[in-house]
Amino acid sequence: MANPLDSKDVIAGAVIERPLPGSHLTSEQKATKRLQEALQAQGAKKAIEAMGLTPVPEDRIKNAIENNVNYTHDNKGERKRSTAEKDTVRDMSQKAEVANKYLQEGFDKLNPADQVNLRTVVEEEIKKSFPEAHSILGTLGAGKDAVLDNMLKDPAFARFLRQRLESATDPSNKLPEISALLRTRLNEAKAKSDAAERERKRAQDDLDLTDATRNKWLEIDPDTGVKGVKLDELDTLKAARPAKETDLANKTVELDQAKDDLAITNARLERMIRVNPTDPDIPTVQGEKTNKQTRVRSLSTDIARIQTDIHQITELENQKNALEETRRTQQKALDEATLAKAAAEREKIEAQIEIDDINIDRQRTQTAFEDKMGHLFEGATQDYLTQRMEKVEAERQKLIDEDKGKETDDRVKAFKTQLQKRWNEDSSMKYKLKKDVVNADFDSLMNEGPSGPIKSLLRDAGVTNPDQFLKDNPSFLENNQSDVVNAIVSKKLQTGKLSEADAQHIVDSPWGATAIQDALSKNSELKPVIDHLKGEKVIKNNKDLLKWILIILAGIITAGAVPVGLAAAGVLPIIAANPIAAAQVAGATGAAVGGGGALVSQLKK
Amino acid sequence: MGFTDEQKSHIEEEIMKTVIAALKEGKVTEAELPQISDFVLEKIDTLQTQEDVIVFLAQLTGRWPIFSNLNTIEVGKVHELTEKEVTASVLSLARNGRIDEALHLAKTVTHS
Numbered sequence: 001m002a003n004p005l006d007s008k009d010v011i012a013g014a015v016i017e018r019p020l021p022g023s024h025l026t027s028e029q030k031a032t033k034r035l036q037e038a039l040q041a042q043g044a045k046k047a048i049e050a051m052g053l054t055p056v057p058e059d060r061i062k063n064a065i066e067n068n069v070n071y072t073h074d075n076k077g078e079r080k081r082s083t084a085e086k087d088t089v090r091d092m093s094q095k096a097e098v099a100n101k102y103l104q105e106g107f108d109k110l111n112p113a114d115q116v117n118l119r120t121v122v123e124e125e126i127k128k129s130f131p132e133a134h135s136i137l138g139t140l141g142a143g144k145d146a147v148l149d150n151m152l153k154d155p156a157f158a159r160f161l162r163q164r165l166e167s168a169t170d171p172s173n174k175l176p177e178i179s180a181l182l183r184t185r186l187n188e189a190k191a192k193s194d195a196a197e198r199e200r201k202r203a204q205d206d207l208d209l210t211d212a213t214r215n216k217w218l219e220i221d222p223d224t225g226v227k228g229v230k231l232d233e234l235d236t237l238k239a240a241r242p243a244k245e246t247d248l249a250n251k252t253v254e255l256d257q258a259k260d261d262l263a264i265t266n267a268r269l270e271r272m273i274r275v276n277p278t279d280p281d282i283p284t285v286q287g288e289k290t291n292k293q294t295r296v297r298s299l300s301t302d303i304a305r306i307q308t309d310i311h312q313i314t315e316l317e318n319q320k321n322a323l324e325e326t327r328r329t330q331q332k333a334l335d336e337a338t339l340a341k342a343a344a345e346r347e348k349i350e351a352q353i354e355i356d357d358i359n360i361d362r363q364r365t366q367t368a369f370e371d372k373m374g375h376l377f378e379g380a381t382q383d384y385l386t387q388r389m390e391k392v393e394a395e396r397q398k399l400i401d402e403d404k405g406k407e408t409d410d411r412v413k414a415f416k417t418q419l420q421k422r423w424n425e426d427s428s429m430k431y432k433l434k435k436d437v438v439n440a441d442f443d444s445l446m447n448e449g450p451s452g453p454i455k456s457l458l459r460d461a462g463v464t465n466p467d468q469f470l471k472d473n474p475s476f477l478e479n480n481q482s483d484v485v486n487a488i489v490s491k492k493l494q495t496g497k498l499s500e501a502d503a504q505h506i507v508d509s510p511w512g513a514t515a516i517q518d519a520l521s522k523n524s525e526l527k528p529v530i531d532h533l534k535g536e537k538v539i540k541n542n543k544d545l546l547k548w549i550l551i552i553l554a555g556i557i558t559a560g561a562v563p564v565g566l567a568a569a570g571v572l573p574i575i576a577a578n579p580i581a582a583a584q585v586a587g588a589t590g591a592a593v594g595g596g597g598a599l600v601s602q603l604k605k
Numbered sequence: 606m607g608f609t610d611e612q613k614s615h616i617e618e619e620i621m622k623t624v625i626a627a628l629k630e631g632k633v634t635e636a637e638l639p640q641i642s643d644f645v646l647e648k649i650d651t652l653q654t655q656e657d658v659i660v661f662l663a664q665l666t667g668r669w670p671i672f673s674n675l676n677t678i679e680v681g682k683v684h685e686l687t688e689k690e691v692t693a694s695v696l697s698l699a700r701n702g703r704i705d706e707a708l709h710l711a712k713t714v715t716h717s
Contacts, residue, residue, distance in 0.1 A: 031635045032628045035621065044617035048649075051624065052642035054635055159646075162639055 027057070049155035055100040056165045064169035065092045068369035070362060071175075088366075092373045099165050099376045107152040118377055119148045125381040131497045151384070160383035161376060168372035175362040178355055186355060189348035196344040200337035207330040214327065218320045234316040237309060248306040255299040262292040389494060393424070396487075411469070412476075414461035419483060422457060423491045438491040445488050446502055450481035450511050453488055481511055482518035489515075608652045616658070619675050620645060620665075627671040641669060655683045 025033070031054060038047040069088045071079040081089065098114050107115065123144075127134035151157055215221040217230040227235075269285045372379070397420050404416045423441075425432040444452035454477060455466035463469045470477055489506065492498060498506075506512035624641060627633040633641075648661050659680055666676040691710060698707035 027635045028628050028631070031638060032625055035625050035628070039618075039621050039625070044614060044621045047621045048617060048642055048645050050642075051638040052646070054638045054642075057636055159639070159643060166639075 046155075049159075052155060052159040052162065053103050053106070054162070055104040056096075056162065056169055058100075060169050060171065061093075061096045061100070061165075063171065064173070064369070065089055065096070065373075067174035068366055069175075070366055088370065092370065095373050095376065096165065096169070099161060102152075103158060103162055103165070106158075107149065115149075118152055119145060121377045122148050122151060122381045125378040126385070129382060130385060130494070151381075154384070156387070157380055157384045160387075161380040164372070164376045164379040164383070168369065168376065173365065173369065175365050176358050178358050182351060182354055182358075186348065186351035189344060189351050193341065193344035193348045196337065196341035200334065200341045203330060203334035203337045207327065207334050210323065210327045210330055214320075214323050218316075218323060230316055230319070234313060234320075237313045237316070241310060241313060244306045244309055248303060248310070251299050251303050251306065255296065255303060258292060258296045258299055262289065262296055265289045265292050396420075411458075411461060411463055415457055415463070415480070418457040418461045419487060422460065423487070433491055433495050435495045438488070438495050441488050442492045442502075445485065446505060449509065450484050451477060454480060454484055457484065482515040485511055485515040486518075608654055608658055612658070613649060613652070616662075616679065617645075617649065619679070620672070623672055623675050632671050633669065637669070644668065655687065659683055 035047055035050060038050040042050075066079075066089075069081070069092065070085050071081050074080045098110065098118075101114075102110060102118075107118070110118070123134065215223075215228060217228040218234075219231060220227050265285065265288050269282065269289055272279050272282050272285060400416050400420050404413050407413045407416065423433050423438050425434055441453040441456065444456065451470065455470070458466040458469055485506075489498075620641075624633065624638070628635075644665065648664070652658055652661055662672065662676040662679055666672045695707045695711045698704075698710065
């Protein structure tokens with residue numbers, strides 16, 4: 001059947017490099033040209049890989065930075081940024097630019113400063129996540145850069161970087177906005193609170209004035225302790241009141257008597273005048289009358305004065321009561337104003353809390369964004385090495401599955417299941433290890449040899465008496481110890497560093513040598529890599545030798561293929577994946593091979 | 606029936622031709638390329654049988670219709686290849702006098 005694709009001119013042209021019209025190519029035209037070149041020069045597989053190196057669209061990056069770096073609004077509602085915020089925008093843009101340039105043109109086209117920087121970033125990440133791998137990198141001298149460059153040139157690494165950049169610039173991530181409605185609510189609550197405060201202050205002033213008056217006139221001033229003038233008068237009047245009331249009663253009686261007396265004198269005088277107007281005593285009686293009238297007036301005046309004094313007490317008490325009433329009214333007004341102020345303040349605080357929450361969320365969003373954008377290459381390094389370990393782990397699982405398929409003893413099957421699951425985190429989607437279990441098993445291996453962890457595995461596989469089991473099955477330990485040793489050492493290397501003493505102990509022990517021998521015999525593809533390492537003198541001394549052996553050991557046990565096995569240890573993945581690269585890197589070092597002993601002889605076989 | 610390295614290279618090349626053509630015709634955008642790349646790279650090395658290839662191409666076409674022609678052609682080729690192999694087996698069985706077996710095998714093709 002003819003392929004209609006081949007019959008189309010456009011398809012024929014697709015594989016022939018030819019310049020596209022116009023000096024300003026669209027991104028699709030640029031991509032077409034790039035893929036045509038890759039297809040012609042490197043073949044279809046590399047061209048498919050090159051598709052993955054497509055840069056993330058500039059608009060997407062620009063929008064992500066615009067929407068994830070903090071800003072405020074000016075009076076016109078336009079976004080504005082502080083100097084620090086503008087610096088962050090610039091920093092994020094530069095990081096994205098380097099990543100995109102890397103994606104578009106490859107590591108080789110980056111300027112030397114960026115290349116050096118990226119090597120450092122990747123190396124630091126390896127140092128942080130895979131310290132043992134980093135220590136090996138350090139033994140390579142100039143070859144270290146070649147290893148890092150190979151990693152940075154790997155399309156697989158670029159794919160992870162693009163995924164990281166795409167994730168960082170996900171349009172759904174943006175700083176949450178503080179809505180105009182919420183801002184208005186806050187401003188209104190602030191205005192309401194201010195108005196309530198003014199009203200409260202006015203009520204307080206009124207009350208203070210009343211209090212001041214009261215204190216000055218009718219109370220003892222709490223500040224000065226001075227008695228108010230009116231209070232002093234009132235107290236004096238009150239103190240004199242009983243005497244005055246007695247005096248009033250007496251004087252009232254006296255007045256009544258004086259009036260009666262005057263009336264008698266008046267009657268006598270009238271009678272004398274009527275009988276004898278010239279009576280010589282009349283003037284005398286008239287004098288008496290005048291005296292008595294004076295007496296009545298005097299008493300009346302006294303009584304009036306006393307009554308006034310008594311009445312003054314009532315007056316002063318009424319004044320005091322009126323003042324208290326005024327004060328109560330004012331206190332009530334103040335209480336109401338205070339409550340209104342509290343309510344307005346609560347509204348203001350609630351609106352402010354909402355805004356603060358949004359601001360916290362904005363800060364969190366920006367921090368997450370900066371973290372992602374600021375660590376694109378670090379993240380890609382993690383993804384890249386983790387994926388390699390996941391592949392190795394999958395291979396290890398597959399090999400054990402095959403072994404299990406051949407087993408008839410359920411206890412041995414359960415043991416091998418433990419060998420598959422024991423160190424892996426179950427819940428994680430990513431390949432992760434239970435570091436505490438790895439360390440415990442490693443310590444057990446160092447202290448007791450393989451029988452220690454093997455007994456633990458058997459116990460967890462449901463064998464109640466592992467010692468008896470091993471006694472009943474004398475070949476079990478021998479048949480399984482290399483798998484267990486290699487698995488534990490491999491996991492140890494993936495989760496941390498080996499001490500020099502532990503490394504030496506493994507190498508010097510019979511079970512360590514056996515494990516290495518088994519690993520070598522099970523992996524024919526390992527030999528070329530070993531030959532490279534020996535022949536090109538990557539291994540410079542006994543210390544290097546130990547490290548390399550353990551790294552290889554760790555890789556071998558977790559994979560059927562040596563390259564993947566090396567990668568499993570998190571070490572020199574490009575060397576592992578590419579023996580030619582290994583030779584290139586190895587060629588960069590030139591020290592003599594050192595060391596000796598049983599393991600050297602194993603390697604030299 | 607196994608999926609050979611030669612077939613794999615052929616499929617890869619046809620995929621690239623299709624993508625380049627689609628880019629020129631505006632049927633696919635640059636932004637879609639990484640997803641296509643990831644999908645193909647993730648799947649292509651896991652294909653082991655002709656049935657795997659058919660499933661892979663169907664999935665590819667399901668996601669990006671630009672591959673529908675490729676799907677049609679390659680699936681046709683797989684069927685053609687299967688028929689040829691079965692025909693050869695039928696003839697071989699017939700030559701050896703195993704007529705019933707030959708007829709039974711022939712039916713598996715004509716009924717598919």
